Structure formats: C-alpha cells, structure tokens
Amino acid sequence: MKYLQTTIIQPFCLSGIGVHSGQFITTRVEPSGVNTGICFWREDISVQDNKIQATIDNTVNAQLCTRIENQAGIGINTIEHFMSALFAMGIDNANIFVDGPEMPILDGSADPIIKALLNAGQKQYSHGVKYLHILKSVSIDGEDGSWAQIGPASDLQISLHIDFPDDGIGQQQVDYSFTSTSYIEQIAPARTFCMMRDVVNMQRAGLAQGGSLENAIVVDNGKILNDGGLRMENECVNHKVLDCLGDLFLSGMLVSGKIKAFKPGHALTVSLMKMLLADKSSYEIRTYTEDTPRAGGYVQFPKVAAAVSA
Numbered sequence: 001m002k003y004l005q006t007t008i009i010q011p012f013c014l015s016g017i018g019v020h021s022g023q024f025i026t027t028r029v030e031p032s033g034v035n036t037g038i039c040f041w042r043e044d045i046s047v048q049d050n051k052i053q054a055t056i057d058n059t060v061n062a063q064l065c066t067r068i069e070n071q072a073g074i075g076i077n078t079i080e081h082f083m084s085a086l087f088a089m090g091i092d093n094a095n096i097f098v099d100g101p102e103m104p105i106l107d108g109s110a111d112p113i114i115k116a117l118l119n120a121g122q123k124q125y126s127h128g129v130k131y132l133h134i135l136k137s138v139s140i141d142g143e144d145g146s147w148a149q150i151g152p153a154s155d156l157q158i159s160l161h162i163d164f165p166d167d168g169i170g171q172q173q174v175d176y177s178f179t180s181t182s183y184i185e186q187i188a189p190a191r192t193f194c195m196m197r198d199v200v201n202m203q204r205a206g207l208a209q210g211g212s213l214e215n216a217i218v219v220d221n222g223k224i225l226n227d228g229g230l231r232m233e234n235e236c237v238n239h240k241v242l243d244c245l246g247d248l249f250l251s252g253m254l255v256s257g258k259i260k261a262f263k264p265g266h267a268l269t270v271s272l273m274k275m276l277l278a279d280k281s282s283y284e285i286r287t288y289t290e291d292t293p294r295a296g297g298y299v300q301f302p303k304v305a306a307a308v309s310a
C-alpha cells in the first residue's frame with residue numbers, strides 16, 4: 001500500500017553507453033524534497049539553464065525515445081526506462097544528474113535501475129501522493145493504424161498489442177495490472193528491441209550509435225540474434241509496458257486508469273496524456289491518504305526511513 005510521497009535515501013551512480021549517441025554517460029541519482037518531482041540536470045552544460053523537469057509539457061518530438069527540454073532548449077533523451085523504474089518503485093521525488101545528452105541504456109531493461117533503487121532505500125515524507133483519477137475515456141489515433149485509449153479504472157491496468165513485420169517479434173499481446181512486485185518479475189527485465197532490417201536506417205539517421213546485442217534484442221527474419229535468446233515469453237510487449245509506464249509518469253503523478261493501445265510508441269503515449277490533461281472534464285487530481293491508499297502491491301524496500309522534516 002502506498003499513499004505517502006517518497007524519495008531515495010542514498011545517492012547512487014549508474015554508467016554506460018547512450019544507445020542513440022554512443023557516448024559513455026554517467027548519471028547520479030540523489031534524494032530531493034517533497035513536491036519536487038523528478039528533475040534532470042545536465043552537468044555537462046553550465047552556461048545555460050541545465051535543469052529539466054520531467055513533465056508532459058516539457059516533452060518534445062524525438063525519434064525512438066522520450067525527450068524532455070527546458071525553456072532554453074536544453075534537453076535529455078531516453079529518460080523512459082529511468083522514469084518507469086522510479087514510477088514502479090513508488091519514488092516520487094529525485095534529482096538525476098547526467099553528464100551527456102541522454103540516459104545510459106544499461107542492458108536495455110529497467111533491471112539495473114530497480115536493483116540500484118532498492119539498494120538506495122526509500123525515504124517517506126508525511127505528504128500524500130497525488131494521482132490522476134480518470135473520469136472518462138480519451139483516445140487518439142497515431143500513424144500506421146496505431147491507436148491508444150485511457151479510461152476509468154479503480155487501479156492501473158495496461159493492455160497492449162504489438163504487430164511487427166518480423167516473426168521474431170510478430171504479434172504479441174499483454175493484459176497487465178500494475179503492482180511493483182509484478183513489475184519486478186515481469187516488466188523490469190524486458191529489454192528494448194529492434195528489427196535488424198531497421199538498424200542500417202537508424203544508424204544512417206544518427207540513431208542507435210551505441211546499440212548492440214548487449215543492450216537490445218535484435219531480431220532478423222524470425223531469429224533472435226542475442227546469445228541466450230529471450231529472457232521471457234512476450235519480452236517485447238512487456239518492454240512496451242515498461243516504456244508506457246515511464247511515459248505515464250511524465251504526468252508527475254500516479255495514474256488510476258485503464259490504458260489500451262495498438263502498436264504503441266512514445267509519441268503516441270505522450271500525445272494521449274497531453275490530450276487527457278488538456279480536457280479537464282476527463283480527469284480529477286486526487287491525493288491518496290491513509291484511508292484511501294493506492295491499491296495493489298508495493299514492494300517493501302530493505303531500507304526505509306521517515307523524513308525528519310519535509
């Protein structure tokens with residue numbers, strides 16, 4: 001059960017290649033105060049405003065990742081796996097310092113981030129956490145027959161369907177009810193993926209410069225090219241759930257609603273959230289309390305502390 005806002009106790013660092021830039025990047029996650037949300041800081045930039053708050057309004061168009069940008073045009077790419085892991089572990093406030101233009105891709109999943117968060121411990125504030133309570137359905141059509149919808153539900157549920165023109169991925173479907181325990185088992189280990197036929201075009205477009213079999217599932221004509229194959233059945237659609245949760249968290253709140261999508265991607269999920277938030281009759285912002293905590297399981301951190309003062 002969760003109703004209080006949290007941050008982490010101990011700062012931690014994670015380093016690795018940026019999947020699109022190919023740069024080696026180090027990021028440091030630190031605790032932050034109540035109601036500060038998730039904030040990224042570009043430490044390689046000092047002459048301009050280098051603070052980028054993770055909000056839906058700060059998202060900008062980007063290919064194959066989620067990018068946020070501040071008023072000065074300073075941005076950070078590929079934040080979605082970090083946002084997803086923070087959301088899933090119930091960490092509402094954190095400062096994330098990074099020395100390059102994108103977050104490290106690590107092994108392509110959220111597993112290393114989850115392990116680091118659990119190790120860092122969780123500090124609880126005495127303030128309730130806000131959530132988006134969906135009142136009516138909102139839907140959006142995307143490119144190539146894709147669509148997404150969010151509607152009322154007493155909890156957070158995600159039903160996704162993907163359809164890729166390579167039998168290594170093919171059609172996959174998942175109906176997922178969010179709990180952080182099921183996230184750790186089913187969603188966090190699911191790696192990002194691509195089709196070999198797209199790799200050349202991505203690299204010509206300056207993307208996927210750091211992509212490799214160490215950080216992505218690659219399929220080619222029905223075959224998984226990675227040693228050891230997949231980590232689980234339907235790993236690709238489970239990774240889409242991971243991405244979707246990261247993008248939902250750009251609302252800055254937890255979400256109580258049911259998301260359904262066909263061929264979802266970052267741009268589609270972000271557009272859906274923008275459309276939802278633009279229509280004030282479609283949602284209410286509520287606060288969880290001791291009497292009305294968020295339903296669904298949250299994993300117990302090995303280290304938990306109460307904030308001395310908020």
Ligand SMILES: [Zn+2]
Pocket residue numbers: 080081192239243
């Ligand atoms: Zn992803």
